[in-house]
Amino acid sequence: MRLLKDTLPTTGDKVLYVFYDFKTTLNTRYTDAAKLHVPNLVCVQQFCSRCEEEEDGVDCVRCLRRKHSFWQDPVGDLLTYLTEPRPWANKIVAIAHNAKAFDLHFILNRAILLKRKPELIMD
Numbered sequence: 001m002r003l004l005k006d007t008l009p010t011t012g013d014k015v016l017y018v019f020y021d022f023k024t025t026l027n028t029r030y031t032d033a034a035k036l037h038v039p040n041l042v043c044v045q046q047f048c049s050r051c052e053e054e055e056d057g058v059d060c061v062r063c064l065r066r067k068h069s070f071w072q073d074p075v076g077d078l079l080t081y082l083t084e085p086r087p088w089a090n091k092i093v094a095i096a097h098n099a100k101a102f103d104l105h106f107i108l109n110r111a112i113l114l115k116r117k118p119e120l121i122m123d
Contacts, residue, residue: 016063016089018046020078021097022106039106042074062088075106
C-alpha cells in the first residue's frame with residue numbers, strides 16, 4: 001500500500017496524535033447464539049510535536065496530560081475529549097489499536113446516533 005503523502009506534517013501543522021484502545025465486556029446477550037461487546041473502558045495516549053520525543057509519564061506544556069482513561073461512558077467521553085477546543089491544534093489524528101476490525105465500530109455507531117459524519121481512512 002502506498003502512502004497518502006510522501007512527507008510528514010510540517011511544523012506549520014499543529015497536530016495532536018491520539019492513540020486509543022477500547023476494553024469491553026461480553027456479558028450482554030444479543031441473540032441466542034451471540035453476545036454483544038459493550039465498552040467499559042477506553043485508554044488514551046497522546047502526543048503533539050512538542051512532546052513526541054519526551055519519555056512516557058512526562059506531561060506536556062501544550063497538550064497537558066498525555067494519558068487518559070474513561071470509564072463512565074467510554075465512547076461518549078472519548079468523543080467529547082477529541083472534540084474539545086484546542087486553539088493550538090489545527091488537526092487531531094485519532095489512531096485505534098484495532099480500528100479496522102473492532103475499535104472503530106463503537107465510534108461509528110455513536111457518530112451515526114449523533115448524525116455526525118467522521119472522515120475515515122480505513123487502511
